[in-house]
Amino acid sequence: MAIPPRERDDLVVARVLPASELLQRLARIDGRGYKAYKSIAGEYDFGDFRLIIDHVQGDPYAAPTSVRAVLDPEVAGFPGKLYANRSRRIALEDYLNRAFLRAISRFVKGHRGSGKSGMVAILPCGQEILERTSVRVSGGRVEFRFVVGLPARGRTVLGREAQVMFSEEIPKVVKAAGCYRNLDTAAVERHVATAEDQDALREMLPGMGLVAFIGDGSILPRRSGVSDEPMNRDRAVPFRSPPSLRVRVCLPNRGEVTGMGIPFGVTLIVGGGYHGKSTLLRALERGVYNHIPGDGRELVCTLAETVKIRAEDGRRVEKVDITPFIQNLPQGQDTTCFSTEEASGSTSQAANIMEALEMGAKVLCLDEDTSATNFMIRDVRMQHLVAKEKEPITPFIDKVRQLVTEKGVSVILVMGGSGDYFDVADTVIMMDEYVPYDVTQQAREVAERFRTGRKEEGGGRFGRVTPRIPLPHSIDARRGSKVKITPRTEERLQFGREEIQLAYVEQLVDVAQTRAIGDMIHLAQARYFDGRKTMAEALTQLMRDIDRHGLDMIAPPGRIRGDYARPRIFELAAAVNRLRTLKVRQLPRRDS
Numbered sequence: 357m358a359i360p361p362r363e364r365d366d367l368v369v370a371r372v373l374p375a376s377e378l379l380q381r382l383a384r385i386d387g388r389g390y391k392a393y394k395s396i397a398g399e400y401d402f403g404d405f406r407l408i409i410d411h412v413q414g415d416p417y418a419a420p421t422s423v424r425a426v427l428d429p430e431v432a433g434f435p436g437k438l439y440a441n442r443s444r445r446i447a448l449e450d451y452l453n454r455a456f457l458r459a460i461s462r463f464v465k466g467h468r469g470s471g472k473s474g475m476v477a478i479l480p481c482g483q484e485i486l487e488r489t490s491v492r493v494s495g496g497r498v499e500f501r502f503v504v505g506l507p508a509r510g511r512t513v514l515g516r517e518a519q520v521m522f523s524e525e526i527p528k529v530v531k532a533a534g535c536y537r538n539l540d541t542a543a544v545e546r547h548v549a550t551a552e553d554q555d556a557l558r559e560m561l562p563g564m565g566l567v568a569f570i571g572d573g574s575i576l577p578r579r580s581g582v583s584d585e586p587m588n589r590d591r592a593v594p595f596r597s598p599p600s601l602r603v604r605v606c607l608p609n610r611g612e613v614t615g616m617g618i619p620f621g622v623t624l625i626v627g628g629g630y631h632g633k634s635t636l637l638r639a640l641e642r643g644v645y646n647h648i649p650g651d652g653r654e655l656v657c658t659l660a661e662t663v664k665i666r667a668e669d670g671r672r673v674e675k676v677d678i679t680p681f682i683q684n685l686p687q688g689q690d691t692t693c694f695s696t697e698e699a700s701g702s703t704s705q706a707a708n709i710m711e712a713l714e715m716g717a718k719v720l721c722l723d724e725d726t727s728a729t730n731f732m733i734r735d736v737r738m739q740h741l742v743a744k745e746k747e748p749i750t751p752f753i754d755k756v757r758q759l760v761t762e763k764g765v766s767v768i769l770v771m772g773g774s775g776d777y778f779d780v781a782d783t784v785i786m787m788d789e790y791v792p793y794d795v796t797q798q799a800r801e802v803a804e805r806f807r808t809g810r811k812e813e814g815g816g817r818f819g820r821v822t823p824r825i826p827l828p829h830s831i832d833a834r835r836g837s838k839v840k841i842t843p844r845t846e847e848r849l850q851f852g853r854e855e856i857q858l859a860y861v862e863q864l865v866d867v868a869q870t871r872a873i874g875d876m877i878h879l880a881q882a883r884y885f886d887g888r889k890t891m892a893e894a895l896t897q898l899m900r901d902i903d904r905h906g907l908d909m910i911a912p913p914g915r916i917r918g919d920y921a922r923p924r925i926f927e928l929a930a931a932v933n934r935l936r937t938l939k940v941r942q943l944p945r946r947d948s
């Protein structure tokens with residue numbers, strides 16, 4: 357693939373030069389204009405590792421210089437068992453990313469002039485273990501991809517400062533993080549083993565008839581609304597399964613553990629306000645990811661196809677068939693092919709469900725806190741006052757059983773406000789002072805004693821999930837003549853002229869995922885959306901190709917990027933669905 361001309365000269369990896377050559381070049385350009393730094397692009401032999409300067413920044417305030425450091429297997433010295441399978445390799449890479457971050461704060465002075473001068477940075481990491489492009493371990497070879505702010509005062513090259521960075525700081529960081537013998541080897545093993553256990557646990561769930569597992573002793577609450585770290589152990593009440601829901605699993609590394617299994621079907625989480633319902637659900641939502649040791653959620657796993665559903669009024673909806681939930685809108689608006697620039701609470705929630713089903717969701721998580729009330733319930737009094745014909749919404753309560761029986765989709769629902777759901781639940785868990793109790797039997801008895809008399813309004817069948825075909829011409833990453841894809845934060849993605857709002861896509865956990873999503877949409881537009889494949893087909897194929905070729909394949913041609921984290925297909929599709937220019941065609945009905 358052609359490399360854009362502007363980038364070509366930065367990419368010359370002609371031959372490996374001795375490290376001394378880099379230091380001499382830095383001495384030579386000391387005091388010159390910033391552009392002189394362009395001459396240091398290339399590959400250098402540092403003895404223990406090779407350093408590759410890929411792309412040199414244009415000025416001290418621009419995006420910093422991309423650099424790679426590669427350690428050969430003999431130098432890195434990692435035992436093969438640490439990267440023996442996919443789970444382990446990703447966890448090892450994740451650990452090394454964190455080790456590199458620690459080494460930066462230990463060895464890098466930081467500020468050395470104007471703008472980003474003196475900085476060394478690699479992807480920041482949260483509580484989740486994610487597949488990233490910042491560290492690659494392959495056949496024992498270790499590659500770090502990081503950025504360096506080449507030092508300058510104003511626009512004048514500070515060659516001596518750069519020499520210190522390249523001859524002292526960076527080698528220390530690379531060796532501290534990249535050599536097995538310099539690491540806390542027990543911690544590496546624990547990291548890798550924990551992740552492998554979580555993947556194994558997640559895969560065991562279907563065989564046990566479960567959609568989720570929460571280990572006894574887990575710490576679910578977080579430190580605060582803005583911190584994803586665990587609440588202090590002296591305040592947090594550790595999770596303890598009710599005996600009737602307790603299951604025993606045997607993990608490859610940790611061996612036997614016990615915890616609460618959430619069975620396939622409809623599970624209701626009830627309990628008084630502030631008793632820990634939403635905290636439990638949030639832990640389950642995040643259970644699609646592996647967590648680092650010490651997080652408290654290392655034994656919280658949900659099926660990989662678990663999707664959080666919420667109301668999201670204001671979002672755009674493009675030709676979604678929402679008839680299972682909404683019909684007969686005022687002014688005869690069509691709900692088999694529903695589009696709006698600004699959805700209401702209930703229509704957005706319906707669209708979010710239908711889009712998740714379209715992508716193959718197997719578990720839906722809903723919280724009353726973030727749901728539209730009229731989408732969730734319609735009680736007997738309302739049924740009498742407002743005739744069915746006058747109410748476009750078929751409430752979720754009347755569709756949830758059909759989801760289970762017809763579509764094989766389970767639902768985990770936090771509902772402290774309406775006991776009507778007792779009639780449709782398979783399992784009822786009550787949170788009481790942060791401790792769960794199995795109250796399924798009591799809820800059944802209550803439902804028997806106090807019959808609601810409500811009429812079911814769900815009809816005979818759930819209805820069709822209509823696949824949609826994205827039209828590639830409706831997606832354009834350009835602004836003016838240039839491709840412009842920039843994650844503003846994890847929740848806002850600049851894509852061409854559009855800004856995609858992802859704040860309510862709650863299982864997106866890292867801005868590096870948002871960055872990857874931007875480039876994945878761009879790639880999908882060029883190579884996967886062809887006007888024939890459905891959204892699910894096209895994005896599944898893209899994901900499979902990433903499995904085969906690695907996450908690097910999503911980078912723009914000729915670029916090597918260390919700042920992606922892999923998103924799930926659901927968040928990728930959610931971003932496509934929120935792109936305001938998106939046009940789709942519904943797949944014509946073949947059945948009936």
Ligand code: ADP
Nearest residue numbers: 577591592593628629630631632633634635790
């Ligand atoms: P609910 O949804 O039932 O109203 P939340 O899940 O929002 O309750 O929890 C209310 C508060 O209790 C939150 O501040 C949360 O951090 C805290 N909390 C939740 N679970 C625990 C726990 N296991 N131990 C200690 N505090 C908890």
Ligand code: MG
Nearest residue numbers: 633634635725
């Ligand atoms: Mg709540």
